[in-house]
Amino acid sequence: MNRQLKALFDIANKDEKWIIGTMSGTSLDGLDIALCKVKGHGKQTTLELVHFTTQPYQQDYKDLITPLFANSDARLEDVCLANTWVAHKHAAMINETLAGWHLQADDIDLLASHGQTVFHAPRHSHSQPNMPNATLQIGDGDHIAQLTGIITISDFRQKHVAAGGEGAPMVKYGDYLLFVDDNEYRVLLNLGGIANLSVIPPKAYFSDIISTDTGPANTFMDALVQQHLAPKRYDHNGELAAKGVIDDALLTKLLTHPFLTLPCPKSTGQEAFSITWLNEQLTQCNLTDIALEDMLATLCAFSAKCVANAINQLIPAQQALTIYVSGGGAHNAQLLAYINAYLPNATLKSMSALGINVDAKEAALFALLANECICSDASVTFANSSHAPAVSMGKICLPN
Known part of the structure; x- marks a missing residue:
């Protein structure tokens, strides 16, 4: 041999x-x-x-x-x-x-x-x-x-x-093997460039778990910070977004992206959520001169809304659940605050509560x-x- x-x-x-x-x-x-x-x-x-x-x-x-x-x-x-x-x-x-x-x-x-x-x-x-x-x-x-x-x-x-x-996304396999709980209704949410999540009902079998991408998490926010504030790479703790005001018209426009109308599970990437696409939305909304803080606030809300919409599509209304967050977005307090606001029945916790470093x-x-x-x-x-x-x-x- x-x-x-x-x-x-x-x-x-x-x-x-x-x-x-x-x-x-x-x-x-x-x-x-x-x-x-x-x-x-x-x-x-x-x-x-x-x-x-x-x-x-x-x-x-x-x-x-x-x-x-x-x-x-x-x-x-x-x-x-x-x-x-x-x-x-x-x-x-x-x-x-x-x-x-x-x-x-x-x-x-x-x-x-x-x-x-x-x-x-x-x-x-x-x-x-x-x-x-x-x-x-x-x-x-x-x-x-x-x-x-x-x-x-x-x-x-x-x-x-x-x-x-x-x-x-590939997370379903590991999430099934390691994180099914007998009692807790769990969502494992990873906030990288693109957000993905697994919905894990109590005592779930593999076929009960749905893993899906939800849309952008940090990709747009990071790109804007790098474009305007280099050498900064990202909005630390969401501090700039927290100073801004959400532009409701732009947020509504962003939420019309075709990917977001597809049923879960689904996958995506920066091929679909590109800076070119974002600039087109800004032009159509006559917002090419929007303040950076307001833009970051709106993009932060957009990422949170994509997560919330996917969870609402997959989980029965009024279901109490715990969301365990990992990835770079787990360090963004403003992004987590928006997710919590859009999902009032959810309790957000760090992935570290399950024994895994969030990064x-x-x-x-x-x-x-x-x-x-x-x-x-x-x-x-x-x-x-x-x-x-x-x-x-x-x-x-x-x-x-």
């Missing part, structure tokens, strides 16, 4: 695994790196977050990815080269992080790499009837495995698409998916559901 396959077999049979999960989102803030101790698999899974850090991206990374991201006119050569370049950057960050944690590659059983999304094209957005759902993440897993010396599981979203899904949830999720990839029979673990294909996700990349 190939010795690396033998090593993989031995890892799959370990009672406890040390798995690194990585996530690079649309905000381009940095690479989230979560070291997780994972025991069991399927519904017997337990996950402990051992270490977490975000390795910030330097300007060269942003300069390379920004022209490619959500750009249908990007040059194929540039995408091809970036696929390898991003892998080298991520591998170097992982190696540096391990050294800082005083760990060696041999201490780590698996490395889960989400990669960097450059285009997300579900069928409802590309409008080409003869084409399927599609999504593309770059940062090749074989290069990462070779450069780190760690068996790498990558390209998770492709199997989801191959099985009939949209490749996003680490998605990276930890991919560590869990890597564990499922090599240990679990998805046809047993996940009941078939039209909302999320029951599949094992991830390509296995060997170091040599």
Whole structure:
């Protein structure tokens, strides 16, 4: 037997695994790196977050990815080269992080790499009837495995698409395995560039859970702050938005976006919610000179309203529920205040109340998916559901 396959077999049979999960989102803030101790698999899974850090991206990374991201006119050569370049950057960050944690590659059983999304094209957005759902993440897993010396599981979203899904959101799988409660009606809400959530009734089976994108969370607000207040990257704690006044006419106009009329579950990205689209809405409302604080307040309310509308579509009226919040938006007090105002029956809590750092949830999720990839029979673990294909996700990349 190939010795690396033998090593993989031995890892799959370990009672406890040390798995690194990585996530690079649309905000381009940095690479989230979560070291997780994972025991069991399927519904017997337990996950402990051992270490977490975000390795910030330097300007060269942003300069390379920004022209490619959500750009249908990007040059194929540039995408091809970036696929390898991003892998080298991520591998170097992982190696540096391990050294800082005083760990060696041999201490780590698996490395889960989400990669960097450059285009997300579900069928409802590309409008080409003869084409399927599609999504593309770059940062090749074989290069990462070779450069780190760690068996790498990558390209998770492709199997989801191959099985009939949209490749996003992926949170349903981890949320089902880790966070179903016997009594509490839960919503797990992640506020990244795009917002996604899982609705989890008490004692839920996999098929009872609905995970969906809701629309933008931080993407517009971050872009405006970077445009007008560079080198600032975001509105700290929503302080600028809190000083502004919501423009009701603009908010109403933003809420007419076609994606928001689609039934849940659904997925989206900055291809649909682009700065070009936002500028068109401002022009149509004669608001091209709106004050930055008022614009941020309106966009903050828009993100909150998208979340509230999705939850109201999926959860019975008057149902008491607890929303556990993660992602960069979990630090935005104004965004959370708007969500609470639009959902008076909800109690908002930090994801840390469930034992996961608010910034680490998605990276930890991919560590869990890597564990499922090599240990679990998805046809047993996940009941078939039209909302999320029951599949094992991830390509296995060997170091040599």
